[in-house]
Amino acid sequence: MDNTDKVRIDKWLWAARFFKTRALAKAAIENGKVQIDGQKSKPSRLLEAGVILTVRQGYDNKTIEVIGLSEQRRSATEAQKLYSETAESIELREKLAAERKAFNISTPVSARPNKKQRRQIHRFLNN
Secondary structure, three states, X not given: OOOOOOEEHHHHHHHOOOOOOHHHHHHHHHOOOEEXXXXXXXXXXXXXXXXXXXXXXXXXXXXXXXXXXXXXXXXXXXXXXXXXXXXXXXXXXXXXXXXXXXXXXXXXXXXXXXXHHHHHHHHHHHO
């Protein structure tokens, strides 16, 4: 972790490995997928330790607290030391993931019938 007091939010999101590039982090911030203390911000906003971020990635919303600051992208284990996710956020993400999984399992896959199945359908309808 660097000895800096403040870091740009787009650099921090990239260093904490939430996004693969700074350009993706910047785009997410500009599109409102990253909020600082519940408010939309700019990519150049300076971030301090103790700030609460809400990051939307795919279907998941993560509520995290900034613990450390870094402008350099390092290993994933070091990146995880820069933040901590709230317990409520983890619980909610796991619950929603389980619901999505249950819905996908219960939804039948509607594929086109193959040749054999079409013949069976025609035989059934003609009788």
